[in-house]
Amino acid sequence: MRVFKVFKRSPKGPQILGVLTIGLAFTIFSVFLLGIQNFQGIVSKWQQGIEVLCYLNSDLPESKIKEILDRIKNEPQISEAKYLSSKEVKQEFLKEAGNLLEGFENFEEELFPNLISLRLKRPLTVQELKALASRLQEIPGIKEVQYGGKWLERVYESLNFLKGLLLVGGILLFGITLFICSNTLKLIFYQRKEEIEILRLMGASESFIRIPFVIEGTLQGTLGAILSLVCSYLIFEFLQSKIPMWVLPYLPELKFFSLKTMLSIMGLGLLSGMIGGFLSCVGSSS
Amino acid sequence: MIQVYGLCKTYPGGIKALEGVSFSVNKGEFVFITGPSGAGKTTLLRLILLAEKPDRGEIIFEGVNITRLNRKAICQFRRKIGFVFQDFKLIPHLTVFENVALPLEISGYPLKKVKKRVEQVLMLVGLDSKLFNQLPPALSGGEQQRVAIARAIVSNPPLIIADEPTGNLDPDLTVEIMNLFDKINLTGTTLIVATHDRSIIERYRKRTIFLQKGRIVGDESF
Numbered sequence: 001m002r003v004f005k006v007f008k009r010s011p012k013g014p015q016i017l018g019v020l021t022i023g024l025a026f027t028i029f030s031v032f033l034l035g036i037q038n039f040q041g042i043v044s045k046w047q048q049g050i051e052v053l054c055y056l057n058s059d060l061p062e063s064k065i066k067e068i069l070d071r072i073k074n075e076p077q078i079s080e081a082k083y084l085s086s087k088e089v090k091q092e093f094l095k096e097a098g099n100l101l102e103g104f105e106n107f108e109e110e111l112f113p114n115l116i117s118l119r120l121k122r123p124l125t126v127q128e129l130k131a132l133a134s135r136l137q138e139i140p141g142i143k144e145v146q147y148g149g150k151w152l153e154r155v156y157e158s159l160n161f162l163k164g165l166l167l168v169g170g171i172l173l174f175g176i177t178l179f180i181c182s183n184t185l186k187l188i189f190y191q192r193k194e195e196i197e198i199l200r201l202m203g204a205s206e207s208f209i210r211i212p213f214v215i216e217g218t219l220q221g222t223l224g225a226i227l228s229l230v231c232s233y234l235i236f237e238f239l240q241s242k243i244p245m246w247v248l249p250y251l252p253e254l255k256f257f258s259l260k261t262m263l264s265i266m267g268l269g270l271l272s273g274m275i276g277g278f279l280s281c282v283g284s285s286s
Numbered sequence: 287m288i289q290v291y292g293l294c295k296t297y298p299g300g301i302k303a304l305e306g307v308s309f310s311v312n313k314g315e316f317v318f319i320t321g322p323s324g325a326g327k328t329t330l331l332r333l334i335l336l337a338e339k340p341d342r343g344e345i346i347f348e349g350v351n352i353t354r355l356n357r358k359a360i361c362q363f364r365r366k367i368g369f370v371f372q373d374f375k376l377i378p379h380l381t382v383f384e385n386v387a388l389p390l391e392i393s394g395y396p397l398k399k400v401k402k403r404v405e406q407v408l409m410l411v412g413l414d415s416k417l418f419n420q421l422p423p424a425l426s427g428g429e430q431q432r433v434a435i436a437r438a439i440v441s442n443p444p445l446i447i448a449d450e451p452t453g454n455l456d457p458d459l460t461v462e463i464m465n466l467f468d469k470i471n472l473t474g475t476t477l478i479v480a481t482h483d484r485s486i487i488e489r490y491r492k493r494t495i496f497l498q499k500g501r502i503v504g505d506e507s508f
Contacts, residue, residue: 199388199392200364201335201375202364202365202388202389202392203360203362203363203364203367203392204361204392205361208391208392
């Protein structure tokens with residue numbers, strides 16, 4: 001009861017300032033996290049779209065094509081293998097090229113290869129893709145396997161570098177957030193140093209002195225984290241409304257935090273507030 | 287009740303606040319400690335309260351050397367002492383009632399009895415019940431000092447220490463507050479009051495210890 005009385009009557013200015021500062025620090029962290037989460041979504045969508053093409057020797061009998069298909073389907077990483085005859089490839093090619101290739105409809109079908117188009121079960125690393133390609137290449141009847149080669153390798157390297165950068169940045173930002181939270185609370189509670197001294201002179205135990213500060217810190221941390229979630233949501237909605245229409249088909253569905261992530265952020269706010277509240281009294285022991 | 291032996295305290299910079307101070311106070315006694323500013327009055331009281339540690343010397347309270355207590359025992363010891371300061375040392379965001387109830391809460395006094403005891407003590411120091419739910423900044427200096435005295439006596443401590451308790455009060459209020467201390471002393475509580483106000487010492491004619499430059503230069507009983 002005393003704890004809540006103290007919290008209720010404590011000067012409101014520093015309490016609000018504490019919640020706002022923690023809220024700001026957590027908003028920066030949350031927006032960053034949101035960025036990573038959606039960036040990963042974009043990368044995953046792009047990776048899932050990777051198509052491996054196996055060009056076949058010409059004039060393969062149907063039985064041989066069936067045999068190749070069966071062997072390909074035995075690969076555990078492949079979810080779908082689809083045979084396209086040179087006629088189908090031509091049709092597909094003309095369809096995708098649209099008006100650009102008007103007049104080329106009379107191209108001989110033989111100019112187009114027979115191929116098997118593969119879809120992957122999950123996004124593969126470059127090494128896995130290379131290994132898969134060389135295994136497929138060994139199947140008799142397959143002339144060439146294409147998966148993007150060097151270009152894909154470079155894109156993957158860039159993506160991995162970016163991911164690493166984001167991870168380091170995220171850890172740093174989280175550390176800074178914790179630091180800001182505990183120091184804000186420490187500064188606020190430092191103003192109440194005299195109150196702590198009075199309690200000590202009256203013979204109050206350390207737990208009697210600390211508990212209200214720890215609870216106050218916990219409440220401020222939690223409220224700050226909730227505030228940051230509200231701010232992050234507003235920022236997310238604003239940015240989403242600013243995405244040009246033509247980019248939308250290339251993006252996966254952009255998502256805000258799941259309930260689990262939101263609870264985790266609130267938990268982090270609670271924890272940092274608790275630590276800040278506890279640390280605020282440690283330095284003033286007499 | 288309390289014996290002080292060869293107490294020495296030097297602050298950083300070589301400032302000697304106390305040098306070999308020794309005296310004893312009996313149970314139920316009322317003692318003034320006086321001297322000019324910087325004589326060491328406040329330091330002496332802070333050492334007795336264990337708010338600071340002496341460089342040398344011992345303080346024996348009820349037969350226990352309190353200069354060697356551990357943290358837990360210091361808490362227990364402080365609960366036996368009431369304190370009153372010139373600047374009242376009230377917690378500004380707690381009401382008068384809550385300020386006075388604090389020592390009882392700290393010592394684990396039964397919650398059901400707290401209300402009755404606090405009201406009883408606030409009446410004893412002459413505070414109007416309308417003020418019980420006020421915050422200290424809304425009270426006058428005299429009222430705030432009464433609250434501080436009520437807080438000091440609420441848990442019936444055997445010893446009360448007061449450092450310049452009338453320093454911020456006008457002469458009429460000074461007399462009222464000193465009369466209150468006198469009344470408390472009559473109940474058997476030991477009082478050590480530091481003051482530089484000679485008029486109080488002459489008016490109340492209690493035992494007086496004179497300090498000068500950190501040393502005892504006189505100890506008079508009337």
